[in-house]
Amino acid sequence: MLKIITHPNPLLRKKSQPVANVLTDKIQKLITQMMEVMIAKDGVGLAAPQIGENIRIIVIAYKEKNLVIINPKIIKKSLLKDWAEEGCLSVPNKYGQVKRHKSLTLKYLNEGGKEQKLKASGLLARIIQHEIDHLDGILFIDKAKDLTDIFY
Ligand code: CO
Numbered sequence: 001m002l003k004i005i006t007h008p009n010p011l012l013r014k015k016s017q018p019v020a021n022v023l024t025d026k027i028q029k030l031i032t033q034m035m036e037v038m039i040a041k042d043g044v045g046l047a048a049p050q051i052g053e054n055i056r057i058i059v060i061a062y063k064e065k066n067l068v069i070i071n072p073k074i075i076k077k078s079l080l081k082d083w084a085e086e087g088c089l090s091v092p093n094k095y096g097q098v099k100r101h102k103s104l105t106l107k108y109l110n111e112g113g114k115e116q117k118l119k120a121s122g123l124l125a126r127i128i129q130h131e132i133d134h135l136d137g138i139l140f141i142d143k144a145k146d147l148t149d150i151f152y
């Protein structure tokens with residue numbers, strides 16, 4: 001199983017590079033492994049930098065569906081924003097309130113390398129924004145208010 005790297009690992013702070021349109025076997029394998037580790041850790045999303053690969057790939061588990069999002073580009077976002085609690089597998093035991101756009105439209109490549117367009121709102125829009133931030137070296141703790149440590 002792949003290891004999730006945690007803050008303050010410098011790889012979490014690097015800007016990730018786009019993936020070529022033709023997905024190699026290596027990329028396909030990486031996507032499968034990212035899915036495995038996300039599901040094993042009960043995450044709702046995982047970005048490639050979190051497993052130490054600075055490339056623009058995200059996996060999301062949302063409402064029984066698994067989404068693979070490669071080279072995401074937000075082409076539209078709502079003016080309206082709202083606050084909600086977030087955490088992150090790379091920042092264990094911390095939670096905080098983060099302000100995000102309520103809805104967005106996204107262009108990306110799927111696991112077949114095919115261009116897709118997606119409209120998302122609510123939690124899914126939030127997860128997408130959190131994960132795209134990872135691709136740009138941004139962590140939710142950079143934006144959060146009321147950061148809280150949780151010890152079990
Ligand atoms: Co995260």
